[in-house]
Amino acid sequence: MGWTKAYHGLRERLIKAALGIRSLLKVGAIGGLMAAVMVFPLVATGGLSAKAGVEAVDKLSAKLGDATPPQTTYVYASDGTTLLSQFYDEFRRNVPLDEVAPVMQQAIVSAEDSRFYQHHGVDYRGVARAMVANNSGGQVSQGASTLTMQYVRGALRSNAKTNEEVLAVTEQTPSRKLREMRLATSLEQRMTKKEILEAYLNQVYFGHRAYGIFAASYVYFSKSPDDLTLPQAAMLAGLVQAPSAYDPAATNTKDATKRRNWVIGRMAKLGYITHKEARDSTRTPIKLHLSHPSNACIDVGKKARRYGFFCDYVRHWWRTQPQFGKTPRDRENNLRRGGYTIITSIDPHAQKALQKNIDASESRDSRHALGAVALEPGTGRIKAMAVNRTFSLDQGGNGPSADPMAAARGMKGNYPNTVNALLGGGGVSGYQAGSTFKMFTMLAALEKGMPLSTDIYAPHQVATHYPVASGPASCGGQWCPSNASGAMTGNQTMWSGFGKSVNTYFAQLIERVGAARAVHMAERLGLKWHNQSDAFYASKKHANGWGAFTLGVADTTPLEMAGAYATVAAEGMYCEPTPVLKAIDQHGKEMAKAAPDCHRAVSKKVARAATDAARCPTGYGAARGSCGGWSTASSVYGQLGRPVAGKTGTTDSDRAAWFVGFTPQLAAAGFMSDPDNPFDPVGEGNSQKPISAVVAALKAGLKGQPVEKFTPPPYSMVH
Numbered sequence: 205m206g207w208t209k210a211y212h213g214l215r216e217r218l219i220k221a222a223l224g225i226r227s228l229l230k231v232g233a234i235g236g237l238m239a240a241v242m243v244f245p246l247v248a249t250g251g252l253s254a255k256a257g258v259e260a261v262d263k264l265s266a267k268l269g270d271a272t273p274p275q276t277t278y279v280y281a282s283d284g285t286t287l288l289s290q291f292y293d294e295f296r297r298n299v300p301l302d303e304v305a306p307v308m309q310q311a312i313v314s315a316e317d318s319r320f321y322q323h324h325g326v327d328y329r330g331v332a333r334a335m336v337a338n339n340s341g342g343q344v345s346q347g348a349s350t351l352t353m354q355y356v357r358g359a360l361r362s363n364a365k366t367n368e369e370v371l372a373v374t375e376q377t378p379s380r381k382l383r384e385m386r387l388a389t390s391l392e393q394r395m396t397k398k399e400i401l402e403a404y405l406n407q408v409y410f411g412h413r414a415y416g417i418f419a420a421s422y423v424y425f426s427k428s429p430d431d432l433t434l435p436q437a438a439m440l441a442g443l444v445q446a447p448s449a450y451d452p453a454a455t456n457t458k459d460a461t462k463r464r465n466w467v468i469g470r471m472a473k474l475g476y477i478t479h480k481e482a483r484d485s486t487r488t489p490i491k492l493h494l495s496h497p498s499n500a501c502i503d504v505g506k507k508a509r510r511y512g513f514f515c516d517y518v519r520h521w522w523r524t525q526p527q528f529g530k531t532p533r534d535r536e537n538n539l540r541r542g543g544y545t546i547i548t549s550i551d552p553h554a555q556k557a558l559q560k561n562i563d564a565s566e567s568r569d570s571r572h573a574l575g576a577v578a579l580e581p582g583t584g585r586i587k588a589m590a591v592n593r594t595f596s597l598d599q600g601g602n603g604p605s606a607d608p609m610a611a612a613r614g615m616k617g618n619y620p621n622t623v624n625a626l627l628g629g630g631g632v633s634g635y636q637a638g639s640t641f642k643m644f645t646m647l648a649a650l651e652k653g654m655p656l657s658t659d660i661y662a663p664h665q666v667a668t669h670y671p672v673a674s675g676p677a678s679c680g681g682q683w684c685p686s687n688a689s690g691a692m693t694g695n696q697t698m699w700s701g702f703g704k705s706v707n708t709y710f711a712q713l714i715e716r717v718g719a720a721r722a723v724h725m726a727e728r729l730g731l732k733w734h735n736q737s738d739a740f741y742a743s744k745k746h747a748n749g750w751g752a753f754t755l756g757v758a759d760t761t762p763l764e765m766a767g768a769y770a771t772v773a774a775e776g777m778y779c780e781p782t783p784v785l786k787a788i789d790q791h792g793k794e795m796a797k798a799a800p801d802c803h804r805a806v807s808k809k810v811a812r813a814a815t816d817a818a819r820c821p822t823g824y825g826a827a828r829g830s831c832g833g834w835s836t837a838s839s840v841y842g843q844l845g846r847p848v849a850g851k852t853g854t855t856d857s858d859r860a861a862w863f864v865g866f867t868p869q870l871a872a873a874g875f876m877s878d879p880d881n882p883f884d885p886v887g888e889g890n891s892q893k894p895i896s897a898v899v900a901a902l903k904a905g906l907k908g909q910p911v912e913k914f915t916p917p918p919y920s921m922v923h
Contacts, residue, residue, distance in 0.1 A: 272298075273362045273407045273415065275543025275790050276497075279518060281511075281552045282785060288511040288548065289501045291519070293540045295423070296415035298790065301402035304417055305432040309401060310477075311441035312408075314470040317351040321397060325352045325388035349381075352388040355404045360387075362407075405429075410440055411447025412454065419497075424453065426493040434481065435488045438467040457490045464490065500540075501595055502623075510559040512595025513575075514550055514586065517629045517763075518783045527795060528787075543790030548783050549585035554578060557904030558897060559590040565893045571606045571619050572886050573626050574893055576874035577762040578901040581770040583800040584779030587870065588901045589627055589763075596621040606881040617880050626879055628763030629781075633734040635860050635877040637765060638853030639705045641722075641756035643772070643864075644729070645714045646698055646817060648721035650810045656698045656817060656829055656922050658713070664693050666708040668715055670751030683751050685711050688854075700832030703820025705852060707755060714754040720747035722754060728805045729768035729778055734759045756853055756862075762873040769850070769864045770871035771805050772814050775915070778805035813921035815914050818849035822865065827916035840865060843899045846911045852895070858885045863895040868912040870905045874898040 276292040301309070313320045319327050330348040349357070360373035373380070392400070410420035420440050421429040432440070442463035443450050452460035465486040472482035498504040501515035522528060522539050529535035538544075562574050575591030602616040618624055625632045649658065665686035667679045677684050685707045687693065692706045701709035714722055723742050733739040738758045741750040763781055771778040779802040787795045820831035823838035824847055836852040850865030860877035874894030878884035 272543075272790070273358065274541035276419075277539055277542060277544040277546065279515060279546045279548060281548060281550045281555075283552060284547050286552045288508055288518075288550070289498050289504050289515045291500055291540045292497075294415040295413050295419045295497050295499075296406070296543075297418040298406040298416065298543070299418045299429060301398055301405070304402075304405060304429045305437060307434050307476075308417065308429060308432050308437040308440065309405075310471055310474075311434075311437040311467055312405065312444070313351070313401075314474055314476060315438075315441040315467045316354070316444060318470065318474055320351050320401070323350060325390075325392040326350060326385045331385075349384070350388060351404050352392055352400055353384045355400060355407060356384050356387045356391060358407045359403075408444055409447055410443045411451040413497075422495050423497070424492055424494065426495045434468070434471075434477065435464065435485045435490070438471065438485065439464040439490060442467045452490050453492055453494055461490055502597060509594060510555055510590060511550065513591055513593070513625065513627055514548070514555070514589040514783065516595060516623065516625060517586070517589065517627075518546065518548060520625070520629050521783050544795070545788040547785045547787075549580075549587060549785050550589070550783070551587040551905055553907065554588040554901055554905035555590060558588045558901040561897050561900035562590055562592050565896055571603070571617055571880065571884070572876055572878050572890070573618075574874075574876045574897065575627050575762060576872055576894065576897040576901055577627050577766045578870055578872035578898075578905055579763075579766050579770055579781055581774035581866065581868065581871055582777060582779060582802070584767065584770070584781045584802065585785070585800070586763075586781055586783045587905050588872070590897075591626050593619065593626060594621045595623055597623055606878050606884050608881075610880065622879075624879065628761030632761065632879070634759035634761040634764075635875060635879075635882065636756055636758065636855045637760050637862050637875070638756040638855045638860060639707070639710075640765060640851045640853035640862050640864050640873075641726070641758070642702060642705070642710045642754055643769065643814065643818070643851060644726040645710055645717065645722040645754040646702060647729075647772075647806055647810060647814050648725045649698070649713055649717040650813045650921060651725070651806060652717050652721065654713075654717065655920075656813055656917070659695055659697055660701070660709050660712050662687070662692060662694065662696045662701065662706045662709040662712070664690055664708070666711050668711050668751050670715075670719070670749055683711075685752070685755060696832065697829060698817045699820050699826050699829040702817040702851065703831040703835040705821070705836050710754045711751065714751055718748060719750045719753055720744075723747040723750060725806075726753075726758075726768070729771045730780070731758075731760055731764050731768060734761075756855065762875050765862070765864050765873035765875075766871050769866050769873065772811050772818065773849075773866040773868055773871050774802075774811075775808045776804055776806040776811035777802050809918055809921050812915055813917035815849050816917050818851060818866075819847075819914065821852060822848045822850050824848055827914070828919070828922045837863060837865075837895055840895060840899060844902055846906065847913050848902070849914065850898070852891070854888075854891060857883075858888050858891070859883060861886050861891040861894050863898050865895075865898045865902060867902060867906065868914060869909055870902055872898040872901040872905075874901075 273296060274294045275296050275298060276290050278290055279288045280286060281288060327348065327350050364370045364373055405417040407416060409415050412423050414420040414423040417429045421427055421432055424440065425436055439460060448454065450460045450463045468482045468485050471477045472479050496503060498508065500519065501512050504512065519539065523532040523535050525535060529538050558576055565574060573591055573593065577586065578588040579586045599616045599621050602619060602621055604611040605615045605617040665684055667682050667684040670683040671681065677686065687707050692704050696706050696709040733742050740746060767781050779800050782801065789795050816826045816828050819826050821835045821837045822840040823835060824841040825831055837850065840850065841848055846867060848865055848867050850863060853862035854860065859882060860875060862875045864873040874897040876886045876890055876894050
């Protein structure tokens with residue numbers, strides 16, 4: 205009954221409007237118009253006889269006034285001002301009407317609905333004129349949709365979720381037009397003209413991937429909508445009717461200028477501007493200052509390129525968070541459409557320093573990846589994440605893959621452009637980390653009750669009971685690793701064995717503690733198994749035979765290793781790496797304040813004991829014992845100038861080089877390896893580059909922070 209009553213009311217108004225303009229029409233035209241008006245409700249009713257379509261639109265229109273079109277999500281660094289990237293399906297950001305220049309408001313009304321402030325949702329005179337024009341011309345030449353009706357149409361489209369709903373709101377039928385009239389009339393009873401104009405300006409498409417007035421001002425003129433001039437506002441208003449046809453950035457400016465000048469003329473006729481202002485404005489040539497908004501970490505500006513891999517990690521993290529949707533797909537959809545403001549944990553100063561160091565250390569034509577990740581102990585917040593690559597889908601300029609088999613198939617390498625998550629978090633297998641894994645064996649031994657002073661004679665090569673299948677070295681079918689230098693031969697403790705990175709000491713230590721304990725310790729500190737081989741050896745059935753684990757034969761990532769060593773720095777508290785401080789929705793509500801996800805992985809005394817031994821490699825020196833006179837990264841303490849611990853790592857034939865360093869306030873892991881071909885050696889001369897990268901990250905990340913010292917372990921852990 206409600207629909208029928210509405211139709212009859214609209215019909216009566218249309219008849220009156222038609223009779224009101226009869227003096228402008230010939231008798232034949234009046235007859236055609238009157239016939240069209242009289243049968244319009246019948247045509248509309250026939251079109252609405254599809255019950256499913258009616259129900260679909262009714263469901264969508266229930267929250268019409270609350271309709272919010274998709275908005276852009278902005279991702280910032282920890283300072284809240286450094287923009288890293290944006291995520292969007294439609295580049296749009298809602299702004300209140302008082303942040304839109306009055307001349308822009310006047311221009312859009314002049315161009316699209318000159319009687320906007322006189323009608324109540326439907327301009328019956330305009331509808332009548334359009335029906336006459338369309339009837340006389342034999343085709344649709346005028347639409348007669350008011351701003352309110354246009355907003356209704358766009359809002360229904362935004363609310364549509366299913367194919368049925370989309371079809372119901374986009375069908376080109378008289379019933380759809382009448383439905384829009386009814387909803388527009390209803391909407392004007394609930395919203396003010398100001399609210400409708402604001403909603404319309406934030407919703408409408410201006411071409412060139414710009415949705416809403418904020419995006420249009422930014423894309424075409426690189427300014428905010430409150431700074432638009434009269435010629436600029438008129439040009440934007442002119443685009444709405446046919447964005448592609450009038451887009452001055454896509455075609456020549458002739459048509460755009462003609463359309464703009466028409467809008468200016470309408471503004472003068474309606475009294476919004478003087479004739480002199482109109483004359484001066486039409487003489488002004490169109491001058492664009494185009495901006496190209498980045499999307500999903502791609503096509504960012506030069507300064508933001510250093511954040512590409514971190515930005516992508518934010519996206520992967522978001523997909524795992526249940527507060528943003530039921531499924532990973534729902535969560536990413538919300539990221540692209542929800543209009544969030546995301547404040548990440550990344551420190552722009554530490555990131556800049558790390559990227560600068562990496563770019564200076566590694567020649568830009570190298571196939572070897574050099575990168576590092578820094579995070580905060582006790583929170584897991586990622587402070588820096590950089591690599592000598594550009595985050596880009598364009599691999600046209602990349603050379604052939606370093607993997608001979610891949611190169612033979614014509615595959616490109618990952619340098620200089622890639623979107624692979626080389627630093628962790630995106631499904632990349634990772635890289636062997638060498639002697640940095642000795643930390644897990646030492647922690648397991650300390651937890652089992654073995655003191656730091658555990659004395660073991662370390663020959664140059666040692667035969668173990670582990671089968672050869674668990675490692676590359678073979679001595680009669682058993683694993684028998686050797687040291688990198690003859691100077692390591694002799695009695696060693698955990699301090700000196702760790703500081704000098706004595707393989708044969710740790711091969712015997714893992715025998716005493718049990719390989720399964722070391723493997724499980726790594727899992728407790730956040731390591732995951734990235735390939736079938738590692739998962740096989742790490743399983744309960746086989747872990748105790750994986751002696752070579754202590755020398756880092758499993759694949760890992762810098763993100764995982766930074767998290768593992770940060771656990772030691774935090775005195776045994778493991779915190780899941782997190783890239784976000786908080787996320788605020790488009791209404792200003794704080795959706796997520798990323799509280800640290802932490803739990804105790806090892807006891808304080810075990811972590812403090814491991815830290816004491818880890819002070820040896822860096823040249824800082826242990827608090828409770830002797831480091832043995834020399835170490836593998838003795839310059840680190842002098843470079844950083846504050847208490848620091850850590851561990852170097854290299855793999856067989858120098859295929860990868862690592863350094864993981866930490867202070868009480870910050871931990872960082874750096875690596876160098878070939879992501880395409882793990883058998884491609886980095887060379888012994890490059891082993892200092894990960895060390896330099898980590899020092900750069902720590903120094904910049906700790907700048908201005910007080911110097912904190914490590915707490916020495918209790919003597920019960922020493923002897």
